[in-house]
Amino acid sequence: MKIETAPSNFDDGADAQIRACLNPSTPRSFFLYASAGSGKTRSLKNALDTFRAEHGALFRRLGKKIAVITYTNAAADEIAERVGEDPLFPISTIHSFCWRHIETYHNDIQAWLLDTLPADLAELHEKQAKGRANTKAAIDRERAIASTMRRLEWLSVPRRFTYNPNGDNYGKDSLSHSEVLKITASFIETKPSMQAVLVNKYPFLLIDESQDTNKELLEAFFRLEAMNNGKFGIGLFGDTMQRIYLDGHPELERLVPVDWARPVKRLNHRSPQRVIALGNVLRASIDSQNQIARDDSEVGFVRLFVAPNNISDKPGFEQRVCERMADICSDSDWRNEAMIKALTLEHHMAASRCGFLDMFQALARDSRLSTGLRTGELAGLRLFTERVAPLIAMARAGDKFAVMAHLRATSPLLKRSAIIHTSTPEDPLQSIRFGVDALLALNPEQSTTTFLSVLKCVAEHQLFEIPTALHPFVLSEPMMAENGLVIDDDESGSDESIEKSPASLEAWRAFLETPYNQTTSFSEYVSDRGAFGTHQGVKGLEFERVLVILDDSDARGFLFSYDKLFEAKPLSDVDRKHLYDATDGGVARTRRLLYVTCTRAEKSLALVAYTENPDALIAAAIRNKWFDVGEIERI
């Protein structure tokens, strides 16, 4: 497959265009949407370096800054590392940026909640009316209704609010992640004081990975820009083909006003020619972006290995694939596991390989929990991964010192007031011992011990605060409230309103019935300590040898289907409607995920496809010109 090539400075004009936009006397917004490996992050760094040299002194004197926001902490750290820490360019996640700008508006936040919560309540009532009575779900919803009503009551007098952008939002005064984004978008649109602060302080706002930025917020920024033309500029960096989170704006490209600059980058600096060609053909049906290769790039290797999805030893098959790649590429590092990055297209697959499928599937059924589930940041999960699991491990190891240090840092039992009120004077640590012993007595290592039994034990012994999402499941809640050790939901805190929504309650209930012993492999996976990576984790990264595994039988969900993408399975009516209307369906999503994973490869790429129908998959791969006949091997 032949591909056009060009010298490495081919796209330098794009950086010059961005530099012209970032001129304090004539700010102009721009939209840099370019394919994988085109050097978008590099352009962001170049833009800031040039700005510092040309206008840094002026901005410092005026007390102005360029705000740089991105989606995850990891991405913010990556940019900070590339650009270097500089107060002129505060780099933050979207959540912490938002909170920083609304955190003093307590009265307005309260008014917003008083306006919004009744609608949530109405939705709960509606679901309750439609659903069957006396089911677990109905009982959970009843509790959520009571909880929202208590929250409204709590809001009947002036209150102050808190928020932690990095995860746990315990307590009646805390806001959820989605609330913070919605409140900020609403304030940007309606409050002149907020608009003035943003525009004066940050004449430029740069958003990286903007394809994943919350759509309501992005629309609010667009309107702010339109109202402040000539005073305020936005720079969007991103790639629609790499949109992963459902939060992002599906039609961003169409929304960008015509007067914005649109710098173009066509050269791929990362991958060999064969990988670039595959990326081009994968995105050809979505947009017309067609990358070219550097004239000093290698041709590289791409192979598709096809196996029926019912073969018994998949890991063994993948090992043989790596052996084959070592021969094909004459690269012995394909024989060294540490030198290969295996990427699954979907977390379910990793969940199944790593042994946490049950708990994962239970929560994955609610798409509103999906981001937090995939990053491990849901408060309801962190109770187990960050509080309970380390405690059990330390106690099992007999490390009393570590147990105490852990509880001192995390447990309400070791708060001063708790010790005074609840422990016997002779032995203030007695309740801790009881609690830890009770936890160990549950035999949490056995697959018969559920999250629910661990949760109940934690609540009964008040070992840790219970996140609001899990309050409805803790039967001893009134008991907890009585002694005031654990956050009292009788007055109801806010926490994750998403986690408390009716559908989420069902997902949490299903989760609590799965084996607790899946916690460890789950937390290894989300902290990227496991052997598998997924598209979310690797976005923006690059690896020499990439092994992409496609397997619908592991994925199970309806959100993705590789067999449908590869035409090995017929499309449903819904799929066809999405394709016909050009709306976002499972096939388009799968295509984007495949694109993100394949485009990480710097040298060679192997795809392993487990399929219902190997013949059909191979025929389509050739017909669609994704692979040449000689690049496909099957067993």
Ligand SMILES: Nc1ncnc2c1ncn2[C@@H]1O[C@H](COP(=O)(O)OP(=O)(O)OP(=O)(O)O)[C@@H](O)[C@H]1O
């Ligand atoms: N002008 C350039 N000259 C040399 N190397 C470059 C240039 N631009 C980018 N690169 C290199 O190419 C690789 C990809 O760049 P970068 O990560 O900035 O791309 P990106 O567009 O942000 O990628 P993606 O969207 O896939 O995450 C990096 O290794 C980077 O150092």
